[in-house]
Structures are given as structure tokens and as C-alpha cells.
Amino acid sequence: MTLTTPRVRTGRITFFVALAVFAQESTWNLYDSQVPPLLREHVSSAALIGALMGMDNLLGIFIQPWMGNRSDGTRTSWGRRIPYLVVGMPIAGVLFVLIPHAAASLPLLVLTMFGYALVANSFKPIAESLVPDFVAPERRSRANAAVKIASSITVIVAALISLFLIDDFPKLSFAIPAVLMLASVAVLAWRVRDSESPAYRAALEEDRAGHTENSPRVRMRDVLLDILRDTDRSRLLVVLAVLAFGSAWFASRSLITNYGMEALGMSRGDAGGLTLPSGLAFIAAAYPVALLAERFGRLRVILAGMAVFAAAMVLGTVVRTPAGTVVAMCVAAAGASAFMVNMAVVLWNLAPSARVLGTYTGLYTVGWAGGGFLGPALVGGMVDVTGWPLLLLDLALVTAVAVLLVARVAVLQRRRADGRAL
Incomplete structure (x- = not known):
């Protein structure tokens, strides 16, 4: 297209x-x-x-x-x-x-x-x-x-x-x-x-x-079956990657206050402010990662961004102080912007037709919202096993799953020569 x-x-x-x-x-x-x-x-x-x-x-x-x-x-x-x-x-x-x-x-x-x-x-x-x-x-x-x-x-x-x-x-x-x-x-x-x-x-x-003037809509069922039956699997892997990274992202936002209180000994109010500077880091990084993606390829920039996110979580685990956590969350947010800016574009560009772009936007949302549901519970369960001090490391492990999924998409797309802007 x-x-x-x-x-x-x-x-x-x-x-x-x-x-x-x-x-x-x-x-x-x-x-x-x-x-x-x-x-x-x-x-x-x-x-x-x-x-x-x-x-x-x-x-x-x-x-x-x-x-x-x-x-x-x-x-x-x-x-x-x-x-x-x-x-x-x-x-x-x-x-x-x-x-x-x-x-x-x-x-x-x-x-x-x-x-x-x-x-x-x-x-x-x-x-x-x-x-x-x-x-x-x-x-x-x-x-x-x-x-x-x-x-x-x-x-x-x-x-x-x-x-x-x-x-x-x-x-x-x-x-x-x-x-x-x-x-x-x-x-x-x-x-x-x-x-x-x-x-x-x-x-x-x-x-x-x-000759579809009387019924121009492609049924949702047909869109889903097309994705599931595609031997390429790229579109399905993209949605699963959105689910995986969404899980890590939402867990990092919803559990960080408790992390600050349990692992860093902070008050509830102070712990609640750990992510505030990272919002500014996200805004600062969003447009540059878009330009980098258009120059070097979206999948490469997404992989690099998720790697930065995971590395920041490891850094925060090693430097377990309030200041270290704030720095880690800022670096992680900058890395996450590469995924959040570009991954929807990857899915749009994989759409087989202009007739289903809205449907693909909705599918991206399903993956992202699904991560919002599953992520806090999944990572919370990991914390029950590993303890609050290793929360950030747990987040890095979930992110690694998303990295593997996107890496597989990159391998599949390198085998193609259809000119898609990925």
C-alpha cells in the first residue's frame, strides 16, 4: 500500500x-x-x-x-x-x-x-x-x-x-x-x-x-483470521510484542510507588513522585526517536529503545537509591518512547489494505490495554517470589520477552522485499 x-x-x-x-x-x-x-x-x-x-x-x-x-x-x-x-x-x-x-x-x-x-x-x-x-x-x-x-x-x-x-x-x-x-x-x-x-x-x-460498494466493510472476523493464518506471523508477533512491552510499561507505573516505600524506605508522597521527571524525558525523546526511526528503520530503533529500557531497569536495581531510581526511570522513559512512537506505525504499515487501518489501530490498542491489565498482576506475582528490591529486574525480564518478539519480526521482514516502511 x-x-x-x-x-x-x-x-x-x-x-x-x-x-x-x-x-x-x-x-x-x-x-x-x-x-x-x-x-x-x-x-x-x-x-x-x-x-x-x-x-x-x-x-x-x-x-x-x-x-x-x-x-x-x-x-x-x-x-x-x-x-x-x-x-x-x-x-x-x-x-x-x-x-x-x-x-x-x-x-x-x-x-x-x-x-x-x-x-x-x-x-x-x-x-x-x-x-x-x-x-x-x-x-x-x-x-x-x-x-x-x-x-x-x-x-x-x-x-x-x-x-x-x-x-x-x-x-x-x-x-x-x-x-x-x-x-x-x-x-x-x-x-x-x-x-x-x-x-x-x-x-x-x-x-x-x-465491486463492494454495498458492503465496503471488511469484517473483524476476517481481519483476525487473516492475521492468524498468515505464515509470515509478523502482524501477530507485533500485537504480542505490544502486549509484552505494555505489561512492562504499565507495571513500572503502577508498582513504582510501592517499590519506593518497600525497597527505598520513602514516604508514600515521595515515592509517588518517582516517575514525574520521566514524563518530561519521554516528551523530550519522542520526536528524535521518530526521526531516527525514519533514517535507520523503525524495528531497529524499537529494539534499541527496549534495550535501553531494560538496561535502565538493571541500572536502577544496582543503584538502589531514590536518585538512582529517578535517573533509571528517566532513561527508561526515553527508551520506551522509541516503542510507543513507532510500534503503531509498524502495525499500520503491515496492514494489507487502506480499508482496514482503523481496525489495525484498534488491534494495537487491544495489545496495549491488555498489557495494562496483565502487566501489574504478572509483575506483582514475580515480586511476590523475588521481593520488592528486585522489581526493576523483574521488569527487565518482561521487557526481554518483547525484545525477542520484535527481533523475530525484524528477521522475518529482512526476508521480504515488498518495500514496506518498517
């Missing part, structure tokens, strides 16, 4: 997609930080609060690939993505604003949370799929880097809202990200028609060539 996109269009669409993702993630990050206290007013069990907060990830595993697949088969004068965003983002914004107003009743709060998670998960892969729709394969890494940077900045935005507004204006605080979401979808509706994208035009040509 070869798509060509003028440079000016690449920059413009990257900005609009980054804007949409920034608005979406602003609501998600405030949701993650401020909804648990609302639940705490009704529920004393930390496990139940965690289960309710994990509801959005569970929904995402099922909804996102399905909605990505639905959008792939949509044909309108606005294209196949924008109609879903124009409808979904305002509804999600309204539901998000209602969350603190529903906090007086636990059933109403949970119902509102479910509604927001259902709608917001529905359009998340659709916005991200605009990148491969508009951007040529060889330039997708830098476009995706801009999107990841925008997503990372929302952590800072949510922290600032929590710090300066949530105590005095608990309900108004939820309105700020919602307004950002409404403003971004208005800009998208005004300025973007993905019916003009190279991928959409290619999909229409495939529809006409295959």
Missing part, C-alpha cells in the same frame, strides 16, 4: 489529530486522577475502586477494535472517521461534565462513568487512525510522535487542574477538559474532511475494483 501526501497536508493533519488526542486525553487523565476520590466517598474497598476504575480499559479492549472496524467501512461525504468524532466527542464531553454532579449517588456515578467510558472508547481509535489515513508510511513516525507528545502533555494539564482548581471548584474543573474537547471537535469539523485522505481514496478504489 503506497500513499502519497504533500508535506503541507502532513503537517496540518498532524496538528489537528494532535489537537483531538490532546482534548480526549485531558478528560481521561483528569478522570483517572479525580474519579477515585469520588468513589471513595461511597466505597471503602480499594479493590472495588480499582475494579470500577478499570472498567474503561475492559470496555476499550472490546469496543475500540470494533469501532475502528466500523469506521473502516463507513462511506460519507465527510469521510469515514470525522462523522464518528463529530457525534461522539460532544456526547463524551457532556457525560464527563456530569460525573461530579452524579457523585451524590453511587449507582448514578457508576452509570455516568460507564456512559463516558463507553462513548470515549468508541472514538479513541478513530481519531488516531487519521494519521495513517493522511500521512504516507515513511513519515508516520514523526506524525505519531507529535500525537504522543500532545497526549503526554495532558498529564501536566490534569495535574495543574488538580493542583489549582479541584479543591475550590470541583465541578467546574471537570468542565475545562470537556470544553477543550468541544473546541477541538469544532475545529476538526470545520477544517478536516477525511474523504480527501489518500487512504480513503485508496479504499474507494478497492471498493470499486472488488
